[in-house]
Amino acid sequence: MLSGIVLTSCAGGAQRSDPTAVVSEYLTAISEGDATTATALDDRAVVAQHEGTTTEKAGDFESLRTDAILQAADSRITDISVEPEARAVEGDDDTRRVLFRYELAGRPHESSLDVRWDDESSEWMLTQSLTLSLFVDAVQSKVSFEPAPFRIPGIADTVSSDAGTAPSLYLVYPGEYTITAAFPEDRLAPGTSKTQSVVADIPGDAQVQFDVVKLPSR
Incomplete structure (x- = not known):
């Protein structure tokens, strides 16, 4: 089952939402063919991942990341599960690694995505994308x-x-x-x-x- 949104404490006693929630929302959007939501969540991460690379100049980041394309796919990810605990990355409590699993075309997969706390929006933001x-x-x-x-x-x-x-x-x-x-x-x-x-x-x-x-x- 996907993890729900809970409040977790952090340094200084402030309260933050569950860092796994944004990954659950992201994976669910991809599984449902909702590229609009997925791209809204990972846009900054995609730009950061490819900034300064040959992919940035030679690649098309948008044309095939649409609702129509994803909904018309022969199969999408299913059976999503997200680990409830997200550990700090390299001791940085503002950056967490979220582990997850899913199936695609009959094959199980497991991986992780990093998220970082954004003080301006008071939200966890993806720093990696599943593109x-x-x-x-x-x-x-x-x-x-x-x-x-x-x-x-x-x-x-x-x-x-x-x-x-x-x-x-x-x-x-x-x-x-x-x-x-x-x-x-x-x-x-x-x-x-x-x-x-x-x-x-x-x-x-x-x-x-x-x-x-x-x-x-x-």
């Missing part, structure tokens, strides 16, 4: 590849339609997604399926590769 990088590429060889135009349930238009301006990756929430190549089938290498299913989950990135005999942009 993953999704790469969708057309690959002709090890040195000849590009972002592939694709379709995904939840978006009516083709994604990455222009290889010259397309992002190299997209951030997504954990889930199982169906990706369909949105370019002529005669570009696909023999034996390569036009539609592929990918499970985006921790740890690591999610990769969809369409082997091609000719790059879609040529």
Whole structure:
């Protein structure tokens, strides 16, 4: 069961809400396809995680983190449980590590997210997000590849339609997604399926590769 909101004491005798509550709310939102709530909770964490990295310049953080995409996923996280105790990180009582478990596509997973007390809002804030990088590429060889135009349930238009301006990756929430190549089938290498299913989950990135005999942009 998800932990409820309780009051906990902290240094100086002040009262703070349960640090696990924001993680429970976050995971529940993802499980229910409520990306609007999830992105409101993790927006600052996402920016901080990627600030100054190549992902910040090359990635698309928003297009696939929507209610429509998450609700159209073939499967989302289920059976969420959050540990009731959140230990201080490196002795800092303002930063807590929250352990949790869930299932996705029939597989159990466990991990943690750090939260930090924000004096300005008087709330616990996520300092980490449960987002993953999704790469969708057309690959002709090890040195000849590009972002592939694709379709995904939840978006009516083709994604990455222009290889010259397309992002190299997209951030997504954990889930199982169906990706369909949105370019002529005669570009696909023999034996390569036009539609592929990918499970985006921790740890690591999610990769969809369409082997091609000719790059879609040529």
